[in-house]
Structure formats: structure tokens, C-alpha cells
Amino acid sequence: MSYDTQIPQAPQVAVRNGLGTAALILGIIGTVSGLIPLLFWLAGILGVIALILGLVGRGRVKRREANNKGVTTTGAILGLAALILSVVGAVITFTAVSDAVDEINKAVEDSAPKDPSSSPGKGDAGKKDIAKGLAAGDMAAYDDLKVTVSEAKPYKPSEFAAGHTEGNKAYQVTVVIENSGKQKFDATLVTLTARAGKDGVTAEQVFDEKVGTGFSGTILPGKKSTVVYAFDAPKDAKNLSVEVSPGLDHEASQWELKVG
Numbered sequence: 013m014s015y016d017t018q019i020p021q022a023p024q025v026a027v028r029n030g031l032g033t034a035a036l037i038l039g040i041i042g043t044v045s046g047l048i049p050l051l052f053w054l055a056g057i058l059g060v061i062a063l064i065l066g067l068v069g070r071g072r073v074k075r076r077e078a079n080n081k082g083v084t085t086t087g088a089i090l091g092l093a094a095l096i097l098s099v100v101g102a103v104i105t106f107t108a109v110s111d112a113v114d115e116i117n118k119a120v121e122d123s124a125p126k127d128p129s130s131s132p133g134k135g136d137a138g139k140k141d142i143a144k145g146l147a148a149g150d151m152a153a154y155d156d157l158k159v160t161v162s163e164a165k166p167y168k169p170s171e172f173a174a175g176h177t178e179g180n181k182a183y184q185v186t187v188v189i190e191n192s193g194k195q196k197f198d199a200t201l202v203t204l205t206a207r208a209g210k211d212g213v214t215a216e217q218v219f220d221e222k223v224g225t226g227f228s229g230t231i232l233p234g235k236k237s238t239v240v241y242a243f244d245a246p247k248d249a250k251n252l253s254v255e256v257s258p259g260l261d262h263e264a265s266q267w268e269l270k271v272g
Contacts, residue, residue, distance in 0.1 A: 027077070027078060027079055028072055028077050028078050029069075029078045029079065029080040029083070031065045031066075031068050031069035031072065031078070031084070032065075032066070032069035032070075032072075032073075032078060032080040032081075032083045032084030032087055033080070033083060033087075034062075034065050034087070035062045035063075035065035035066035035069055035083075035084060035087025035088060035090075035091060036062075036066075036083050036084075036086055036087035036090065037087075038058045038061050038062035038065065038087070038091065039058070039059070039062035039063075039066070039086070039087045039088070039089070039090025039091045039093070039094060040090055041058055042054070042055045042056075042057075042058030042059040042061075042062055042090065042091060042093075042094030042095075042097075042098075043055070043059075043090050043093050043094045043097065045058065045094070045097075046059070046093070046094050046096075046097025046098050046100070046101055047097065048101070049100075049101040049102075049104040049105050049108075050101070050105060051101065052097070052098045052099075052100075052101030052102040052104075052105060053098070053102075055094045055095075055097050055098035055101060056094070056095060056098035056099075056102075058091075058094055059091045059092065059093070059094030059095035059096075059097075059098055060091070060095065061091070062087055062088070062090060062091030062094060063088055063091030063092055063095065064091075065087065065088075065091075066084050066085065066086075066087040066088025066089075066091055067088055069083075069084035069087065069088075070084050070085065070088065072084075122155045145253065145266045145267060145268035146161070146265060146266065146267045146268070147267065147268065147269075148161065148162060148163035148164070148267065148269050148270075149161075149162060149163065150267065152256070152265035153192075154258065154262050155193070156191065156192055156193025156194075156195070156197070157189060157190065157191060157192060157193065157197065157258055157262065158189070158190040158192050159187070159188070159189050159190075159256055159258060159265060160187070160188045160190075161185055161186070161187050161254055161256065161267040161269070162185055162186040162187075162188075163185070163269060163270075164183040164184070164185050164252050164254075164269040164270070164271045165183060165184050165185075166181065166182070166183060166184075167182040167183055167184035167218070167223070167242045168182065169182050169218050169220055169242065169244075170220040170221060170222070172220065173218055173219065173220035174218070174219040174220070174224075175216040175217050175218040175219050175224075175242075175244055176216075176218050176244045177216070177244055179247060180244045180245060180246055180247055181244075181245055181246075181247050181249070181271070181272075182218050182242050182243065182244050182245070183242065183243055183245060183252055183269075183271050184223060184240055184241065184242045185240070185241055185242075185243070185252075185254055185267075185269065186238060186239075186240050186241075187204065187227075187238070187239050187240075187241060187256060188236055188237070188238045189202065189227065189231060189236065189237050189238075189258065190231075190235070190236045191231040191232060191233050191234065191235055191236075192233075192234075193233060194233055195233065196230045196231070196232055196233070197230060197231040197258075198230055198259065199227035199228060199229055199230060199231050199237055200227065200228055200229070201258065201259035201260065202226070202227040202256065202257070202258055202259065203256075203257045204217070204226075204241055204254060204255065204256055204257075205254075205255050205257075206243040206245075206252055206253060206254045206255070207252075207253045208243070208245035208246060208249040208251070208252050208253070208271070209245065209246050209248070209249035209250070209251070210250070210251075212253065213246065215243040215244055215245045215249075215252060216243065216244045217241060217242070217243055217244075218242035218243060218244055220242075222240075222242075223240050223241060223242040224241070224242070225239070226239060226241075227239050241254075245271060248272070249271055249272060250270065250271065250272045251268060251269065251270060251271060252268075252269045252270075252271045253266055253267070253268055253269070254266065254267045254269060255267075
């Protein structure tokens with residue numbers, strides 16, 4: 013009588029290849045994202061996850077819980093590559109931002125008035141110290157504008173003029189603005205103020221049918237605009253300080269004019 017002896021089979025372990033597959037997919041996406049500098053943050057996140065999943069997946073392969081060694085290894089390598097690309101992208105991005113900020117700061121600094129010594133004008137404007145005020149005929153040169161104020165001449169306001177006080181003297185000045193830039197300049201933003209005498213009292217602007225309209229419209233590149241202003245000053249004033257502000261993007265410049 014024969015007996016069949018059956019040897020019990022070892023229980024089969026389920027293959028767990030999910031981590032390796034996930035590592036490969038995330039590694040691919042992370043590496044592609046790393047090729048775009050602005051996506052360095054995404055490449056870094058996906059790279060870390062892919063590297064961790066790949067290393068854990070390799071552990072499963074060693075324990076014979078998974079059989080996708082090649083996929084898992086590739087996922088880990090791509091995760092590491094994504095991390096490296098994320099660092100490079102971060103450096104490129106931050107450098108570009110820093111350069112852009114430097115360019116903006118430089119543009120703001122260039123919009124400030126230049127030393128008149130670099131721009132020719134009447135009366136040897138280049139030899140005047142801008143900190144002490146410009147003289148009649150001197151030019152304030154900006155990056156895109158040139159502003160000139162003439163000498164102050166006596167002005168007789170009309171009978172119905174506004175801004176003139178009986179007993180005071182009025183003086184007129186001619187202001188010329190030249191657009192030396194490449195864009196249109198909005199002349200409506202130009203403002204003028206004046207002070208007179210040693211005490212620097214406010215010199216009111218005179219308005220009548222001849223003066224007081226101010227700048228208007230736009231000045232095209234290469235073109236000029238000329239406007240005559242008049243200011244009211246005490247009769248004993250010996251000087252008139254005229255300040256011209258070309259707008260929000262330009263610092264004001266001041267001219268010290270002799271009167272009386």
C-alpha cells in the first residue's frame with residue numbers, strides 16, 4: 013500500500029511594486045519641472061518624495077517584497093536629479109530677481125537731476141553747484157528731460173490779475189522743457205513754486221490773460237514746450253527762488269534768480 017507524501021508549499025508573498033512605480037513617475041515630473049527655473053520649488057518637493065520612495069522601494073526589493081529593482085532605482089536617481097536641478101533653478105531665479113531689482117534702482121537713480129556740468133547751458137551752467145541752486149539760464153538735465161529757467165524780468169499784471177498784491181512787484185520767468193527721452197512726456201504734471209526775499213516768503217503766482225496757464229498736453233520726443241510764469245514778490249526782495257517739479261518720477265530743481 014503506497015502513500016503519497018505532499019510537501020506543503022510556502023505561502024506566496026504579494027508583490028508590492030507601488031513605491032517603485034510612484035518614485036519613477038514623481039522623479040520624471042520633478043526632473044522635467046527642474047528644467048524650468050521658476051518651478052524649482054516643485055522640482056525640489058517632487059525630488060525629495062521620489063528619492064524617499066525609491067530608497068524604500070529598493071528595501072522591498074531586497075526583502076523580495078517587490079521585483080521592480082530597475083524601476084525603483086531609476087526613480088531614486090531621477091529624484092536626486094530633480095533635487096539638483098531645483099537648487100540650480102533657485103540660484104538662477106534669485107539671481108534674476110536680484111538683477112531686476114538692481115535695474116529698477118538704477119533707473120530710479122538715473123531719473124534724478126544730473127549735475128549741470130554735463131549739460132551745456134547759458135552762463136556756464138556747468139560751473140554752478142546744484143546744491144546752491146541754479147542760476148538764470150542754467151539747465152537741469154534729467155535722464156529724459158532738460159529744464160531751463162530764464163532770468164526774472166519785471167512784469168506788469170493786468171488790472172484784473174489774480175495773485176498780485178498792491179505795492180508788490182511782479183516778475184516773469186520763461187520755463188523751457190525739452191523731451192530728450194524716447195517716450196511722450198505728460199506736461200500737465202509740471203508744477204512751479206517760488207519764494208522771494210531773504211526770508212523766503214511765498215511768492216504767489218500771478219494769473220491774468222497773459223500768464224498763468226502753465227504747461228498742458230504732452231511733449232513728444234525731441235520737442236520743446238515753453239511757458240511764461242509770473243510771480244508776486246515784496247518790493248524790497250533781491251532774489252526769487254523758483255522751483256520746478258517735472259512730475260512724480262523726477263526730483264525738483266531750484267533756480268536762484270536776481271530781482272529788484
